[in-house]
Amino acid sequence: MTGFFERVYRVVRRIPPGRVVSYGDVARMLEHPHAARTVGWALGSLPEGSGVPWQRVINSEGRVSTSHQEDGVNLQRALLEAEGVEFDESGRVDWGRFGWVGLSRQEIEALLDA
Secondary structure, eight states: OHHHHHHHHHHHTTSOTTOBEEHHHHHHHTTOTTOHHHHHHHHHTOOTTOOOOGGGEEOTTSOOOOOSSTTHHHHHHHHHHHTTOOBOTTSOBOHHHHBOOOOOHHHHHHHHHO
């Protein structure tokens, strides 16, 4: 599992500020389309100050869904808003404006081979 977690971290480090991606999108980039929950576990296990921008990964509905911390949702939203990400009145992010297209297969391969 640790190998997969490290691959998740490598991809998430590439998400630019002000952009978001879903847990499932990260899993698909890593060719594990059914591993969205595992992506969440990987991000949830990060130590504070890891440098991995975990806040940029949200659920497929465009909402923050941090459950491992009492104030996790508020923290994630605040971090994203500080990067310029906006939420509508229902707490959703507009994928068209803030979604990240991800990495190409070649970029993923180069990143994972590094």
